[in-house]
Every structure is written in structure tokens, then in C-alpha cells.
Amino acid sequence: xxxxxxxxxxxxxxxxxxxxxxxxxxxxxxxxxxxxxxxxxxxxxxxxxxxxxxxxxxxxxxxxxxxxxxxxxxxxxxxxxxxxxxxxxxxxxxxxxxxxxxxxxxxxxxxxxxxxxxxxxxxxxxxxxxxxxxxxxxxxxxxxxxxxxxxxxxxxxxxxxxxxxxxxxxxxxxxxxxxxxxxxxxxxxxxxxxxxxxxxxxxxxxxxxxxxxxxxxxxxxxxxxxxxxxxxx
Numbered sequence: 001x002x003x004x005x006x007x008x009x010x011x012x013x014x015x016x017x018x019x020x021x022x023x024x025x026x027x028x029x030x031x032x033x034x035x036x037x038x039x040x041x042x043x044x045x046x047x048x049x050x051x052x053x054x055x056x057x058x059x060x061x062x063x064x065x066x067x068x069x070x071x072x073x074x075x076x077x078x079x080x081x082x083x084x085x086x087x088x089x090x091x092x093x094x095x096x097x098x099x100x101x102x103x104x105x106x107x108x109x110x111x112x113x114x115x116x117x118x119x120x121x122x123x124x125x126x127x128x129x130x131x132x133x134x135x136x137x138x139x140x141x142x143x144x145x146x147x148x149x150x151x152x153x154x155x156x157x158x159x160x161x162x163x164x165x166x167x168x169x170x171x172x173x174x175x176x177x178x179x180x181x182x183x184x185x186x187x188x189x190x191x192x193x194x195x196x197x198x199x200x201x202x203x204x205x206x207x208x209x210x211x212x213x214x215x216x217x218x219x220x221x222x223x224x225x226x227x228x229x230x231x232x233x
Contacts, residue, residue: 001202005048006174008167008195010036010160014045017156018053021131022102029153030131031122033108035140036160039194042135046104055102060110066117077101089120096128108136112143122150162193171195176202178209183219 017032024030036042043059050057056076060069070088074081077095082088103124111117125132134144134154141159145151163171168189172180175198180188192198205217214221 001199001206002175002177004174005044006171008041008163008171010041011045011048013158013160014049017158018049018102018131018133021133021156024131024155029125029155030129031125031150031153032131032133032156032158033136033141033144033154034133034158034160035136035138037138037162037194039196040160040162041195042160043106044195046106046133046135050102050104053102055104058103058105060105060107062110064110064114064117066114066120069111069117069120073103089123092124093127096124096130100128100130102131102133104133104135106135108134109140109143112136112140112146115147118144118147118150122147122153125153163189163195163198165189168193168198171198172202175199176205178206178214179216180205180222181216181218184217184222187219187222 014034017034021030021032034042034046047057049055056073058073058076067085067088070085070092071081074088074091074095077092077099079091079095082091105111105121111121121132121134124130134140136143141157144154165186169185172185172188188198188201192201205222208221209215209217
């Protein structure tokens with residue numbers, strides 16, 4: 001499989017959102033929400049963008065408290081965390097004022113059950129004016145809506161959408177080292193409409209082709225050799 005980052009329409013929309021967020025005029029909130037079903041490439045896109053733009057990529061954890069959040073954020077900012085929660089907060093603020101960086105907070109759903117943590121994120125934004133992007137699952141918008149002070153600050157909202165057939169063709173053409181026919185692509189689109197699923201199918205297709213000396217996979221071969229496997233895709 002080719003090692004390339006595929007710029008799907010979701011990725012292009014992600015980049016446009018970040019460009020817009022960074023160019024907000026003074027006094028306009030710079031918080032955003034990106035959400036959608038699992039497997040559409042949200043985390044992968046966020047990591048890719050963070051590396052290219054020296055942003056902070058932060059992955060939330062289940063049961064994460066406000067203090068735990070601040071401690072890990074301080075570490076992501078390159079500092080040694082202090083002990084007291086108030087000092088951790090001050091560390092975050094001072095570092096972001098000294099060296100402003102965009103913060104991408106993934107798996108935001110883990111934090112939406114804790115008002116203090118969500119409000120802390122808002123406070124960090126308000127005190128530093130750094131852009132903060134919240135990334136979550138399909139119902140993240142409704143979960144964050146419970147916190148009006150935060151939701152009202154979301155000046156950009158983007159939903160990652162399932163892939164169209166043309167995007168499946170684009171993904172497979174860039175990733176697969178084996179030619180996949182049009183009828184097989186239609187079958188892949190029907191069976192696997194998530195990025196992770198598509199990558200898994202491509203991997204199986206390439207193994208099937210290698211094992212049988214094939215340089216092209218059509219729908220019939222795909223059905224017999226991959227789709228009808230008992231393994232989940």
C-alpha cells in the first residue's frame with residue numbers, strides 16, 4: 001500500500017476551516033468544532049495538520065479530570081507541570097501568551113461530561129485568544145450545546161461526511177498498488193464507507209492479488225476473496 005496522505009473533501013474542508021479560524025478579526029471568537037461518525041479520518045487529519053503547522057494535538061482520555069487535562073496540556077506545551085491546579089492553569093496561559101499555538105483537542109466527547117474541564121478550555125481561549133478546535137463524534141455538537149458559554153463561541157462548525165463514490169475512487173487510486181476495476185470500486189463504496197474500512201479492504205485486496213499473481217481486482221474476485229470473508233472489514 002502506498003504511504004500517502006489522501007486529501008479528501010473532508011480534509012479540504014478541515015484546512016479551509018483552520019484558515020478561516022486563524023484569520024478571524026480581533027474580538028471574534030476563535031473556537032471551532034469538527035465532528036462526525038468514527039472512521040472518517042478526523043484524528044488522522046488533525047494529526048497531519050498539527051505536524052505541518054506546529055499546532056498542539058491533544059487527545060483526551062476517558063475519565064479525564066480538569067487537573068489531568070491541564071497537566072497533559074502543560075506537557076504538550078513543553079513544560080514540566082506544577083502540582084497545584086491553579087499553577088497548571090497559569091502555566092498554560094503564560095506559555096500560550098509567550099508562544100501562541102493552535103490547540104486541537106481530539107475525543108472531546110470524553111470531556112463533555114465535566115463542566116469544569118469544558119469551562120477551563122473556554123477560559124484558556126478567552127485569556128490567550130489562541131484558536132482552539134474541538135474534535136468529536138457524531139453527537140458532539142449536541143453535547144457541547146449544553147454549555148452555552150462554549151457553544152456560543154464556536155464560530156466554525158464542520159461535520160465530516162461519509163465518502164462519495166468518486167472519493168472512494170480517489171482514495172483507492174492513491175493508496176492501492178493493485179488496479180481495482182470500476183465495478184469493484186462500486187462494491188467497496190457500498191460495503192465500506194469509512195476511511196479505516198477502505199484501508200482495511202485495500203490491504204486485503206493487495207494480499208489477495210499477491211497470493212494469486214493478479215494485477216487487477218474486479219467485483220467478482222472481490223466478492224469471492226474479500227467481501228465474503230467471515231472477518232469483519
